[in-house]
Amino acid sequence: MMNQMTNVERSVDSKNIKIAANNVQVYYGDTHAIKDVNVEIEDKTVTAFIGPSGCGKSTFLRCLNRMNDTIDICRVQGDILLDGEDIYDKRVDPVQLRAKVGMVFQKPNPFPKSIYDNVAYGPRIHGLAKNKAELDEIVEKSLRRAAIWDEVKDRLDAPGTGLSGGQQQRLCIARAVATEPEVLLMDEPCSALDPIATAQVEELIDELRSRYSVVIVTHSMQQAARVSQKTAFFHLGNLVEFGETGQIFTNPVDPRTESYITGRIG
Amino acid sequence: MSEQHIASAFDRDLEAIQAHIMKMGGLVEAAIMNSARSLETRDEELAQQVRQGDKAIDALEELINEETARLIALRAPTASDLRLVLSVLKVSANLERIGDYSKNIAKRTTVLASGGDINGSAAALRRMAREVERMLRDALDAYIQRDAELAAEVIDRDEEVDQMYNGLFRELLTFMAEDPRNISSCMHLHFIAKNIERMGDHVTAIAEQVVYFVTGERPTEARPKADITSQSA
Numbered sequence: 282m283m284n285q286m287t288n289v290e291r292s293v294d295s296k297n298i299k300i301a302a303n304n305v306q307v308y309y310g311d312t313h314a315i316k317d318v319n320v321e322i323e324d325k326t327v328t329a330f331i332g333p334s335g336c337g338k339s340t341f342l343r344c345l346n347r348m349n350d351t352i353d354i355c356r357v358q359g360d361i362l363l364d365g366e367d368i369y370d371k372r373v374d375p376v377q378l379r380a381k382v383g384m385v386f387q388k389p390n391p392f393p394k395s396i397y398d399n400v401a402y403g404p405r406i407h408g409l410a411k412n413k414a415e416l417d418e419i420v421e422k423s424l425r426r427a428a429i430w431d432e433v434k435d436r437l438d439a440p441g442t443g444l445s446g447g448q449q450q451r452l453c454i455a456r457a458v459a460t461e462p463e464v465l466l467m468d469e470p471c472s473a474l475d476p477i478a479t480a481q482v483e484e485l486i487d488e489l490r491s492r493y494s495v496v497i498v499t500h501s502m503q504q505a506a507r508v509s510q511k512t513a514f515f516h517l518g519n520l521v522e523f524g525e526t527g528q529i530f531t532n533p534v535d536p537r538t539e540s541y542i543t544g545r546i547g
Numbered sequence: 548m549s550e551q552h553i554a555s556a557f558d559r560d561l562e563a564i565q566a567h568i569m570k571m572g573g574l575v576e577a578a579i580m581n582s583a584r585s586l587e588t589r590d591e592e593l594a595q596q597v598r599q600g601d602k603a604i605d606a607l608e609e610l611i612n613e614e615t616a617r618l619i620a621l622r623a624p625t626a627s628d629l630r631l632v633l634s635v636l637k638v639s640a641n642l643e644r645i646g647d648y649s650k651n652i653a654k655r656t657t658v659l660a661s662g663g664d665i666n667g668s669a670a671a672l673r674r675m676a677r678e679v680e681r682m683l684r685d686a687l688d689a690y691i692q693r694d695a696e697l698a699a700e701v702i703d704r705d706e707e708v709d710q711m712y713n714g715l716f717r718e719l720l721t722f723m724a725e726d727p728r729n730i731s732s733c734m735h736l737h738f739i740a741k742n743i744e745r746m747g748d749h750v751t752a753i754a755e756q757v758v759y760f761v762t763g764e765r766p767t768e769a770r771p772k773a774d775i776t777s778q779s780a
Contacts, residue, residue, distance in 0.1 A: 502625065503623055506625070530625045530626060530629070531625070531626060531629055531630065531763070532626065532630070532763030532764075533626050538626075539626050539627060540550060542625045542626050543552065543624070543625055543626050543627060543628045544552050544553050544554060544557065545550040545551065545552050545553065
């Protein structure tokens, strides 16, 4: 029925668990920001995190590639497993982890370098290309995958900061996919973009899903509904409800989810 | 949901659409009763009123369609709001059909006014119409009260209407067999009975929408089907 969406584009291609979070707690000093979150994020699936400001969705997203390590007062407890391996294990190099779990931020943040160097940066530091020809290939492939190649192919030496906002964001996505990540985390990737650029990024997210597991934090419920197959609703640090996106938007189980997505005071 | 939307204009839009549904429901309830009464009392004036009144019902359906489309476009309703809006569309379509059946009954009243009533079948039809009208009133009450239990009860009661129809069907067959001069009147009376039986089905569909809107689930049990006339010779 309503809950079993049969649309082809809505079918989840994989049931493989890419990231499993078990009993995750996050503290900022004395503040308990994430309270006992358990969630399984599937491979080749777009998972949306929604919830009011301060609900912990971005904090939780940042746990998934250890971005919270950079905040001194932040403590993370519990297990987060990527393909069954604990990413908080002492032997895990966060830099290597972030190559596998890429991230795109709210505001496009290209390096003050050329378009080419923006994309080539990651492959260079991770030694993914043996020579210039290989690097050229990676750059072109990444820019194509981010649906911006045709717009920039004739000016790869121009500064990345000179592009429009939507182009800059797609450049950042190209930069994120250049290291061949397995998971792409996106924190409000369209909030600074106009509707056309938003639609382009959303179309891109849907294409990226064939290769990666994508996790997107968004304040736009319509965006979550449009791009994701799974939706997680966070409230006051709790993961209130996690389910198939069609179900969450037609018949949520928890009254807090209902209040939030229908625009009522929860 | 008793809670208010943060955007109060959204609440006003939803309330306006539901008010139209209730108004439409009131007109349709009256149409059912008036068409049955006009049949029993041979009141051609009342029958004429029912036929005229259908225009107002149709206009309300149009209005509801337009306002619902507008609300979907502007507010992108989700969850219970979405289910409300979807159910409004279906409920109004069902009400409109019930209005059409009432109008059809009122048309036949005029034809029957010249012929004779067959052994009190007009009174039996009125009882049947009365039951359908009560079901409709309860279905609409269930809608306003968000009462899925009452709606489920209405769904069950359709069986009684079906049984009343079966009884009338057999009775009319007998009259026609007894005296071929009865055939013309009996055919009209049968169409009327069938119209009322169909009204019951539309009321049931409305009650099903109430269950979906309130619970998010379609009613699971198969609807009771007691119209067995298709199985008899």
